[in-house]
Amino acid sequence: MTTTPTQDVQQKSRGQRFTSAAANYIDERTSMSGLVKEVGRKIFPDHWSFMLGEVALYSFIVILLSGTFLTFFYQASMVEVEYDGSYAPLKGIEMSAAMASTLDLSFDIRGGLLMRQVHHWAALLFVAAIGLHMLRVYFTGAFRKPREINWFIGFVLFILAMAEGFTGYSLPDDLLSGNGLRIIDGMVKGIPVIGTWISYLLFGGEFPGVDIVSRLYILHIMLLPAILIAALGVHMLLLVINKHTQFAGPGRTNDNVVGSPVMPGFAAKAGGFFFIVFGVITLIASTFSINPVWVYGPYDPSPVSAGTQPDWYIGFADGALRLVPPGWEVIWFGQTWSFNIIAPLVILGLFIATVAFYPFIEAWVTGDKREHHIADRPRNAPTRTAIGAAGVTFYAVLWAAASSDLIATHFKVSIEGVIHSCQALLIFGPIIAYLLTKRVCLGLQKKDREIALHGYESGRIVRLPHGEYIEVHEQLNEYERWKLVNYADYKPLVIRPNAEGKISAGQRVRASASRWFFEDRIAPVSQREIEQSKDEHH
Amino acid sequence: MADDHGDTASSTAVGTDVAQNSAPAHSAGTAVVATDEVPNPGFPPYRPRVTDLDPKVDKQQERRISGLFFISIIGSVLAVAAYIVFPIEPGNMDSVRNNTLFLGLGISLGLLGIGIGAVHWAKALMEGHDLVELRHGTRGSEETRAKAIEVFTLGNKESGFGRRTLLRNTLIGALVVTPLPAIALFRDLAPEGSPVPLLRHTFWEKGMRLTRDPSGTPIKASDLTLGSAFQVIPEGLNDSEHRIEEKAKAAVILVRLKPGDMEISEGRKGWSYDGIVAYSKICTHVGCPVALYEQQTHHLLCPCHQSQFDITREAAVIFGPAARPLPQLPITVDSEGYLIAQSDFNEPVGPSFWERPL
Numbered sequence: 014m015t016t017t018p019t020q021d022v023q024q025k026s027r028g029q030r031f032t033s034a035a036a037n038y039i040d041e042r043t044s045m046s047g048l049v050k051e052v053g054r055k056i057f058p059d060h061w062s063f064m065l066g067e068v069a070l071y072s073f074i075v076i077l078l079s080g081t082f083l084t085f086f087y088q089a090s091m092v093e094v095e096y097d098g099s100y101a102p103l104k105g106i107e108m109s110a111a112m113a114s115t116l117d118l119s120f121d122i123r124g125g126l127l128m129r130q131v132h133h134w135a136a137l138l139f140v141a142a143i144g145l146h147m148l149r150v151y152f153t154g155a156f157r158k159p160r161e162i163n164w165f166i167g168f169v170l171f172i173l174a175m176a177e178g179f180t181g182y183s184l185p186d187d188l189l190s191g192n193g194l195r196i197i198d199g200m201v202k203g204i205p206v207i208g209t210w211i212s213y214l215l216f217g218g219e220f221p222g223v224d225i226v227s228r229l230y231i232l233h234i235m236l237l238p239a240i241l242i243a244a245l246g247v248h249m250l251l252l253v254i255n256k257h258t259q260f261a262g263p264g265r266t267n268d269n270v271v272g273s274p275v276m277p278g279f280a281a282k283a284g285g286f287f288f289i290v291f292g293v294i295t296l297i298a299s300t301f302s303i304n305p306v307w308v309y310g311p312y313d314p315s316p317v318s319a320g321t322q323p324d325w326y327i328g329f330a331d332g333a334l335r336l337v338p339p340g341w342e343v344i345w346f347g348q349t350w351s352f353n354i355i356a357p358l359v360i361l362g363l364f365i366a367t368v369a370f371y372p373f374i375e376a377w378v379t380g381d382k383r384e385h386h387i388a389d390r391p392r393n394a395p396t397r398t399a400i401g402a403a404g405v406t407f408y409a410v411l412w413a414a415a416s417s418d419l420i421a422t423h424f425k426v427s428i429e430g431v432i433h434s435c436q437a438l439l440i441f442g443p444i445i446a447y448l449l450t451k452r453v454c455l456g457l458q459k460k461d462r463e464i465a466l467h468g469y470e471s472g473r474i475v476r477l478p479h480g481e482y483i484e485v486h487e488q489l490n491e492y493e494r495w496k497l498v499n500y501a502d503y504k505p506l507v508i509r510p511n512a513e514g515k516i517s518a519g520q521r522v523r524a525s526a527s528r529w530f531f532e533d534r535i536a537p538v539s540q541r542e543i544e545q546s547k548d549e550h551h
Numbered sequence: 552m553a554d555d556h557g558d559t560a561s562s563t564a565v566g567t568d569v570a571q572n573s574a575p576a577h578s579a580g581t582a583v584v585a586t587d588e589v590p591n592p593g594f595p596p597y598r599p600r601v602t603d604l605d606p607k608v609d610k611q612q613e614r615r616i617s618g619l620f621f622i623s624i625i626g627s628v629l630a631v632a633a634y635i636v637f638p639i640e641p642g643n644m645d646s647v648r649n650n651t652l653f654l655g656l657g658i659s660l661g662l663l664g665i666g667i668g669a670v671h672w673a674k675a676l677m678e679g680h681d682l683v684e685l686r687h688g689t690r691g692s693e694e695t696r697a698k699a700i701e702v703f704t705l706g707n708k709e710s711g712f713g714r715r716t717l718l719r720n721t722l723i724g725a726l727v728v729t730p731l732p733a734i735a736l737f738r739d740l741a742p743e744g745s746p747v748p749l750l751r752h753t754f755w756e757k758g759m760r761l762t763r764d765p766s767g768t769p770i771k772a773s774d775l776t777l778g779s780a781f782q783v784i785p786e787g788l789n790d791s792e793h794r795i796e797e798k799a800k801a802a803v804i805l806v807r808l809k810p811g812d813m814e815i816s817e818g819r820k821g822w823s824y825d826g827i828v829a830y831s832k833i834c835t836h837v838g839c840p841v842a843l844y845e846q847q848t849h850h851l852l853c854p855c856h857q858s859q860f861d862i863t864r865e866a867a868v869i870f871g872p873a874a875r876p877l878p879q880l881p882i883t884v885d886s887e888g889y890l891i892a893q894s895d896f897n898e899p900v901g902p903s904f905w906e907r908p909l
Binding site: 055056099101119120121122123124126127159192195196198199200202204206208212213214215217218219221222224254255256264266267268269270271272273274277278281284286287289290291293295298299300316317318319320321334336337338339340341347348349351353354381383384386417418428432491492494495498499501502503536537538540541 | 634
């Protein structure tokens with residue numbers, strides 16, 4: 014199909030003429046063609062786990078859209094009003110304008126309840142998707158240079174997402190969210206020196222006051238989203254600059270990216286996936302009720318229902334509060350030291366800080382200064398994977414502890430038993446998980462070696478002439494084998510004296526940390542080994 | 552098969568040897584240098600899809616995808632129809648449910664049709680070859696870095712930022728101090744005065760009647776049978792200006808026990824009336840209402856973090872993260888037989904705070 018330019022112009026349809034005129038108009042005013050040239054055919058590698066970050070991004074867009082709808086009807090005010098909407102059981106009850114407008118939004122606005130549920134489900138999914146995305150990045154080592162900063166920004170996004178969740182959760186001013194705020198108030202008061210005053214300023218006087226809802230509202234719809242969107246922008250920008258990681262595969266190296274181009278393949282898949290995420294959230298929201306505040310009623314400091322649960326992502330913090338043994342409070346120098354608050358806060362703080370700074374810690378321990386663009390298979394970094402498993406276990410125990418009462422009533426065991434088990438698990442669980450995971454990883458690496466060298470069991474049993482039965486092993490082809498053998502092998506760092514001939518304490522610590530990290534290792538299969546094993550088989 | 556799609560300069564086709572496009576060997580860093588590495592086999596041959604091989608299937612898929620887009624259109628129209636057909640009738644919960652359900656299903660269909668259609672289009676019909684792009688180190692080129700350093704050097708030279716240390720240091724000092732007014736501005740988030748005295752007192756006063764929560768009807772000692780528990784608020788609380796704030800401190804749980812079952816310490820001999828005791832309902836852990844009373848064991852359980860208090864032992868903590876017993880409200884009866892408070896609580900109620908013992 015070769016056409017001369019003149020023919021081309023004549024043959025252009027009206028649509029094509031419009032498109033090129035519009036493109037020309039925009040480019041002459043924005044230099045857009047440069048951007049399209051740069052980004053339009055950028056390559057994105059494909060793997061199902063790369064979708065988790067996308068889920069987070071798209072559910073955030075759903076949150077923005079549905080949240081905007083909610084703001085048109087919601088009133089962030091704690092002024093007491095008498096409810097006069099169409100939900101009969103609460104008619105005539107005194108409640109805040111926030112609660113009343115939430116009920117009106119749910120029961121008197123068509124699609125209002127749907128949008129509330131879309132918003133809430135999307136928020137739950139948002140935090141969950143971020144969490145899973147972080148786990149994917151962690152376990153594949155995708156946080157290594159040059160992506161340490163982006164890991165940290167992602168971590169900030171995770172914290173902001175939880176803050177958004179909590180502030181939003183408190184806005185309806187219902188019984189459940191009021192109790193949530195009560196817990197926050199109690200925790201803040203337990204902070205040494207400044208706690209009492211912080212609580213006083215936060216609530217605008219005594220708990221609950223009449224200010225907290227409108228203050229949380231402005232945080233929820235302006236300040237936090239603004240920071241979140243800015244951080245998200247930097248996160249995406251760094252993603253483009255660093256390019257996406259890819260899993261090891263035939264033809265893939267640390268120096269290339271293999272995948273589909275933004276235009277059209279990736280754009281179609283990602284754009285389509287946005288609609289799928291939106292659609293699934295809407296489907297869940299239209300069929301499953303979430304946060305039925307009318308069942309709980311307006312906030313009142315006296316009643317509370319048994320089995321109260323925070324939204325899932327706050328669970329780990331609530332669980333940490335529950336696991337403190339009785340009596341952790343002392344009076345020193347005439348002041349109250351509420352260690353039943355301080356201890357969980359410090360432990361959670363350390364845990365979160367470890368997550369935030371893990372890439373920098375690992376980089377120091379390994380002394381690795383290279384760029385990494387090939388995602389590790391978790392088994393090929395046994396110590397990191399084991400640390401991750403320990404962290405997940407720690408989080409999971411705290412999270413389970415937040416449902417201690419429900420576990421007790423559901424499985425008909427004593428609440429004391431559940432709490433004591435969780436306390437023990439919190440300490441021993443991560444250790445067991447660490448040891449187990451490390452062994453499993455090393456075992457899997459050994460299995461990979463075995464398969465790479467001797468092939469896989471074909472399931473075909475053959476009887477040899479002298480009567481012996483053997484199972485025939487099929488060799489892998491070189492493409493399949495490559496996935497199993499292509500990973501970097503590390504040895505512990507060697508302590509070297511510095512220029513003055515001394516070995517510093519830092520060096521020693523680093524060397525022992527490195528030994529801990531890399532001592533147990535399975536070397537990847539080498540070419541010679543493959544050849545040797547071929548000889549054996551022939 | 553070397554079919555370069557010729558789209559991007561840096562893209563090379565699949566199936567070519569990688570050795571060509573892999574950058575020169577770089578430092579192995581701390582990794583063991585593998586001298587005997589298994590060589591990268593290069594890209595595997597492209598496995599054609601059914602749609603690549605069979606034009607019939609290609610057409611069929613095209614029809615299927617456009618079908619999905621049609622379903623999307625129908626879904627969106629149905630959503631609008633549902634908005635009208637299933638209005639909310641005031642007071643009718645079924646109508647709310649139907650409105651939510653059918654509106655939501657319509658919208659979901661509209662969205663999922665587009666989404667599944669687009670993804671299916673990309674996977675089944677769009678060019679399926681993987682493309683390759685080269686990575687370049689994130690670090691700027693030596694030339695660029697030299698330029699950047701030059702920019703900073705010039706900036707420093709032309710401004711004298713490094714040389715005029717007095718200017719620089721006073722500027723830094725000024726910048727550090729400027730946020731101070733912003734911090735001061737936040738003082739009036741809360742009213743004047745200290746929070747501490749507020750936390751020490753509740754609505755309870757000498758002679759104030761104990762009334763039921765939430766009705767506010769006074770309680771006679773004779774109303775309480777053995778083992779029963781009442782949720783209590785002070786008389787007049789419902790008409791108070793700061794009803795909720797006061798209730799958050801003054802809520803009380805009232806229980807009648809056998810006088811013989813109770814251990815009473817020296818100072819509290821006269822605080823109960825005929826086995827009737829009143830304890831603050833606000834948990835000493837983080838302030839949830841300790842609302843669950845177990846009649847058999849005389850234990851009070853906080854539903855938030857499962858702290859348990861033993862009423863027979865002056866609400867001592869027997870389990871959970873709470874550290875202090877619930878404060879006791881001294882009570883007695885007035886001449887008409889109604890339960891009244893002897894005084895306010897003798898200690899601050901609710902969660903601990905820094906200045907509490909002072």
